[in-house]
Amino acid sequence: MLINAIRAENLKSRHSNMWVAVLILPLLTAAIGAIIYGINASANLYDGAVWQQLWLQTGLFYGYFFFPILIAICASYLWRLEHTNHNWNSLMTTPVSRSIIFIAKLVVLTKSILTAQVLLMVFIIIVGKVVFRFEQPIPINMLWWLFMGWFSALSVGAVQLYLSMRIRSFAVPVGLAVCLSIGGLAFHIAGLSEMFPYSQIILGLSSQDEVLSIDSITTLVPMVLVYTVLFVILATNHLKKADVVAG
């Protein structure tokens, strides 16, 4: 059932322009990261692990604000289809459980997030190898940075999908994502990054840093899962109990 629901979601977003945002944001992030790295490198601010420095420069602001905004836009798009053309009526009369509907959308969203992460990593490798001609080998840890960045974004994905399901507007959940990102930054500064989805994403993306110790991982991983499951349950309950407004 879940596989069929995921296939249906894939079909619905097949001819969407979601890929434009998923492609352009990592491309622009990598370009800006390269410019900043280049400026700092010319002032001899770096030595040692150059790949790590490049990833840090690239992923810093990306994790603070722009990755959550990208997730919010994709989540809004996935629910936009249901909010238009009376599709809520069709969705609620399909013989699929409520939780499956939400989980299928979450799976499609995580696929987009993973694509964005992979693209960012590819662009960083191109910048490192082609633009700066790094002689150091590409660290295998990059796969770990990629995975942690993706994994920690799951909770934000679940929260944004829930918001986009409840709010019919496309833009408002994106605006809320910006506000919540500021909240995430506040949690991160306060040292409570594991406790809030929008700061978990900062912690996950800084997985190359010393900040992400084993202690942090043992708290971060369960907290990401807790938030994800919590918002799946909240969304399922809402879909079961609340009446839909189709239009």
Added chain:
Amino acid sequence: MKYLCLELYKLKRRKVFLTFVLILGVELLFVFSNYGNNENFLGMIYDPNAPAWEDLIVGPATMNGLFLPILAAVIASRICDMEHRGNTWKLLECNNENRKAIWFCKFTVVAVLMLAAILIQALVIVAYGNAVGIVEPLPVKTLWEFVLGTVMVTFVVVTIQVFFSLVFANQLVPMSIGMIGALIGFISTLLPTGIRNILIWGNYAEMMVLGQDTSSGNLQSSELVVRNIDFLPLTILFIVGLIAFVLFEKKFQKYEY
């Protein structure tokens, strides 16, 4: 005027003002909550020669590159999306509201809200500075230049957002443009002057009236230097924005829904 009133009437219960207050409120809270812990700023308050007011202006100026493009994108998308969803384009034209009136009304509503956001920022700067008792006299000219410069850049941003929100039924496109604009705007202070001036949203960095003194070649210098806002790139951008405004309006008038 009648159509403008109708536009405001349509915003009833749309929670546009709530969204506006929320995003602007979070920005101001984030910016001004940091000053209380900023040793550098606290040290400048009672020094009449220290650029404390300029330091206060830099706070919103830094974050405007992130928040104003997103705020413009959200408001423009919110007020244009309702026409797409309700498929009201033909209905509006049947009621004698031509495309030109639609364009001006939508633009005016977004532009007025953005102008209000900038003026509120200026008021909060003055209120906060007076509340903490900054000894340095208020640099009124610098503050007005900050307001004017921000308005000039925001005018172009609003033109872009309103046009794309009107033309694309799929709001993914204008929101993505807003997101990319916010990314460029936020990072722009780290970009070289020429590059950031070409990128529309990068011009928000021109409002940084205080910066590090890197004239000695030290990129990590802690010496602060007061800068004048360079209005040349802003004026060029504004003129290009005016041309875009006219072109977009013509394009919108001929657009087939």
